[in-house]
Amino acid sequence: MSFTVTSEMKNGIAQFTLVGELDAAAAGGFKAAIEQAAANQPKRVVLIMNELTYMASAGLRTLVFAKQKMGANVDIYVIGVQEAVRETIEMTGFHHSVIMLDTYDAAEIGDV
């Protein structure tokens, strides 16, 4: 299964919907989308991951890239992550650096 990323910007929030398998071959596309969004200087980043079935370390490195590109004060929300992907995020300690939510919570994210 291939990978697609769609992005939108609203209320100062850069939102990305990730679908499919995010491996090293696909990470370039995600990174490019992050770079493009960073130009708009979002206050927060939201990653919708309900349909992301696979994520390799290349995907995790793109999260590091996002944090470094957007600035350490820009929170990254990871929404609806599947169990296997969650395990990878937790195994590598990345859950300490992002905010993980089961569902999109507009109040928590500050989307008002």
Add this chain to the structure above:
Amino acid sequence: MKPITVPGTLVSLSLIRDYARTAAAEAGLDKKRTYRLELAVDEIATNIVNHGYQEAGLTGDVVVHATITAHALTIVLEDTAMPFDPRRLTRPEQIDLPLAERPIGGLGVFLAIENVDEFRYEYVDDHNRNIFVVKRTAA
């Protein structure tokens, strides 16, 4: 299982994962252990493609071979890049660093080693051999 030979490029990663997934199904691994094996094999294959071949200006293939015994599934990745033991790259202490401060690298190898029961490396007859072993019964 019959081995497959794929070009050492990023496009081949999904083929290598497909092979690992098929082998896991034949060995009767559950969903979780299948995913973990796929991830382990994918991470090392990524390093072979990126560091072993592309960064070194080399081209070559990756041979993937699965063997199933009564107790374990073993997958071997073979390549013809320069000798490189990926275990040299693991730096687990970085796991505690905040995201914004992390150096890049070593993460894939960490995931590879953590996600199988046994990971071995050997260099035999001018080939790197990365070996992943998963027990067929959950430990």
